[in-house]
Amino acid sequence: MFIRAYLRASTKDQNADRAKGMLRQFIEERDHKIASYYIENASGTQLNRIELTRLLNDSQANDILLIEQIDRLTRLNDDDWTQLKKQISNLNLKIVSLDIPTSWQALDKNITNNDPIAKAILNAVNNMFIDLMAAMSRKDWITRKERQRQGIERGIKNGKYKGKQPDLERHQQVISLKKRGLTLKEICQTTGYCYSNVCKILAHYKKDLFVIKK
Structure with a gap:
């Protein structure tokens, strides 16, 4: 049994590894x-997430998917x-989620391996709560x-809404990290931006303000 911890923060939360x-x-x-950590900044409404996909690809039968809360794993629609x-x-x-105490019993090998009835009940209760x-x-x-x-x-009605303003300081941080040779994944983890936002920022500044060597 390998325990794989998945930590996710939204694009507005810059500290995905706080937990x-x-x-x-x-x-x-x-x-x-904990055997491995999978840390990313991405929306929980997205099914296709880089680190979540990597976790699933790495996993084997009876491994543990450890999360702080269920909303770290999903804010997905029903489908x-x-x-x-x-x-x-x-x-x-x-x-195993810290906000669902019944799921903690999956860490108890005596319950899950030696008592099939307890295991079946545990699975049913956990599925319901999850x-x-x-x-x-x-x-x-x-x-x-x-x-x-x-x-x-x-x-808008009151004439006070000006739209979301770009965070120029964070944009400059993205550019600086790129110039230092960091990968896109490393830039995402450092700045809190998702992959698509980093690509947009790099494309914009490369075209208008900066010359970034590949």
């Missing part, structure tokens, strides 16, 4: 170790969440987006 110490402590208190669950199920991965938390995560995202939309509409 790393918490996950490590949680696992060590249960006499286990995409069903697809991700199918991938996880086909790999026979076990989700689906519930996934639905709540999606609803929370939709609610926040709706409030944001309403705020923008009020701002």
Whole structure:
């Protein structure tokens, strides 16, 4: 059994590994170790995420997918969440999430290996809670987006909304990191931008302001 920790932050949260110490402590208190960390800045509404895909490709049967909260794994719509669950199920991965205490029992080999009835009950309860938390995560995202939309509409109506302004300081950081030879993945992890935003920034500044050597 390998424990694979997945840490995700949205593009607005620049510190995707803030929960790393918490996950490590949680696992060590249960006499286990985390085999690998998969850290990325990406939206939970996207099914195709680089590090999540790498985790799934690396995983083997009975490995643990460790997360801080279910919303770190998914804010997906129903179809995409069903697809991700199918991938996880086909790999026979076990989700352990710090916000779902019943999932912690997957770390107890005595329960999962020696008692098939307990194992079946545990799986059923966990699936129910995980689906519930996934639905709540999606609803929370939709609610926040709706409030944001309403705020923008009020701002436009009052003549106060000027649109999202670019963070020029972070743009310069992207350019600086690129000039230093960092990869796109490393730039994403350092700046908090997603892959597509880094590419857009590099393309814009390369064309208008900078000459970046490949």
